[in-house]
Amino acid sequence: MSRKATPPRASLADRIRAWRNRMIADPAFRRRARNWPVLRQITNRRANELFALTAGFVNSQVLLACVELDLFTALDGEPKDTAALARHMRLTGDAADRLLRAAEGIGLVTHTNDGRWTLDDHGAVLAHDAGISAMIRHHAAVYRDLADPVALLRDPPAETETSRFWSYVGGTVGAEDGAAYSELMRVSQTMVIQEVLDAYPMDKHGRLLDIGGGSGAFVTAAGERWPDLTLSLFDLPAVAETARQRLADSAIADRLTIHGGSFFDDPLPRDADCYALIRVLYDHDDPAALRILSAIHQAMDPGDTLIIGEPMAGDTPGARQVAAYFTLYLLAMRSGRCRAPDDIFALLRAAGFRHMRQHATRMPVVAGLVSARK
Numbered sequence: 001m002s003r004k005a006t007p008p009r010a011s012l013a014d015r016i017r018a019w020r021n022r023m024i025a026d027p028a029f030r031r032r033a034r035n036w037p038v039l040r041q042i043t044n045r046r047a048n049e050l051f052a053l054t055a056g057f058v059n060s061q062v063l064l065a066c067v068e069l070d071l072f073t074a075l076d077g078e079p080k081d082t083a084a085l086a087r088h089m090r091l092t093g094d095a096a097d098r099l100l101r102a103a104e105g106i107g108l109v110t111h112t113n114d115g116r117w118t119l120d121d122h123g124a125v126l127a128h129d130a131g132i133s134a135m136i137r138h139h140a141a142v143y144r145d146l147a148d149p150v151a152l153l154r155d156p157p158a159e160t161e162t163s164r165f166w167s168y169v170g171g172t173v174g175a176e177d178g179a180a181y182s183e184l185m186r187v188s189q190t191m192v193i194q195e196v197l198d199a200y201p202m203d204k205h206g207r208l209l210d211i212g213g214g215s216g217a218f219v220t221a222a223g224e225r226w227p228d229l230t231l232s233l234f235d236l237p238a239v240a241e242t243a244r245q246r247l248a249d250s251a252i253a254d255r256l257t258i259h260g261g262s263f264f265d266d267p268l269p270r271d272a273d274c275y276a277l278i279r280v281l282y283d284h285d286d287p288a289a290l291r292i293l294s295a296i297h298q299a300m301d302p303g304d305t306l307i308i309g310e311p312m313a314g315d316t317p318g319a320r321q322v323a324a325y326f327t328l329y330l331l332a333m334r335s336g337r338c339r340a341p342d343d344i345f346a347l348l349r350a351a352g353f354r355h356m357r358q359h360a361t362r363m364p365v366v367a368g369l370v371s372a373r374k
């Protein structure tokens with residue numbers, strides 16, 4: 001006689017969640033809730049959030065149009081009327097008016113008292129942050145890969161526009177490809193660098209090696225903050241050459257050594273006491289990530305430290321958004337995982353590391369940080 005398997009008993013939290021979902025799904029409950037001021041506030045907030053989710057693509061396209069048409073720079077410092085902005089953006093008055101109203105709706109621009117247009121909070125940031133604008137432009141290609149998300153999930157192609165852009169995903173990086181993605185990384189790295197260096201002061205270290213260091217923005221910033229720190233950068237030969245040319249006359253040039261090579265095939269330099277992986281590990285699936293960490297572990301001496309700074313999944317609102325974004329972005333890129341600190345700890349442990357720690361960053365939407373010692 002076959003026995004029926006008994007389903008596992010739901011926890012109290014799961015039963016409360018199920019009851020809550022039944023209530024929220026009931027239109028009559030939502031109608032009644034709107035009659036009570038506190039519940040009305042909550043229902044309205046939730047409705048607004050759901051609308052923003054549903055309209056996400058339209059909002060991104062408004063943002064892209066504003067960046068492409070140079071709207072934020074045009075408004076930086078001086079309000080302008082619709083006709084002047086239409087001329088600047090080379091749009092008809094009606095088209096400019098539509099774009100400005102849409103941009104107003106999502107907090108990019110607003111009106112002055114005399115009826116002209118000026119920057120709202122998000123627009124004011126965008127007018128001065130080349131990194132976010134570069135990412136918004138780059139999204140045009142990523143969103144083409146994501147245009148049919150079900151097809152991408154069910155049957156992802158071997159190659160996408162995003163994987164071609166990050167040419168190291170396919171294994172070969174020529175000088176031009178390396179320069180293209182290194183430039184995007186360089187301009188988008190400022191906030192990541194600040195988060196990492198604020199959360200992990202390097203005054204206790206003598207030599208920093210930045211692995212996958214790209215164009216050298218991280219070693220430059222660390223070297224400027226700690227003038228006694230000796231610096232090295234390791235990246236693929238074509239990228240290392242670009243960094244060498246960029247930094248040849250920089251203020252840190254006499255303290256910096258640049259190594260070209262692959263962390264999959266070549267031994268890593270061994271002369272650092274702090275090793276950094278900034279926005280590198282999440283590019284790689286678990287087996288490749290483990291190979292990178294094992295190679296670093298092998299290069300390190302006992303007591304040396306590895307820091308890993310990159311967008312990480314977690315429980316804060318910023319980290320949850322990061323996880324949603326990078327989970328799909330990395331699927332489009334055909335490589336990598338957005339990991340929580342615990343996932344990274346598991347990989348570090350498997351590579352032989354001990355003494356692992358999470359360091360709080362002030363803006364988890366920009367980067368999380370963990371460290372480990374050999």
Ligand SMILES: C[S@@+](CC[C@H](N)C(=O)[O-])C[C@H]1O[C@@H](n2cnc3c(N)ncnc32)[C@H](O)[C@@H]1O
Nearest residue numbers: 168185189212213214235236239262263278279
């Ligand atoms: C997403 S970028 C991050 C660059 C920089 N750390 C930053 O945060 O801007 C990843 C970096 O890893 C480098 N990289 C990829 N595969 C590599 C390999 N096999 N060996 C060494 N570096 C590699 C890339 O060239 C690139 O500079």
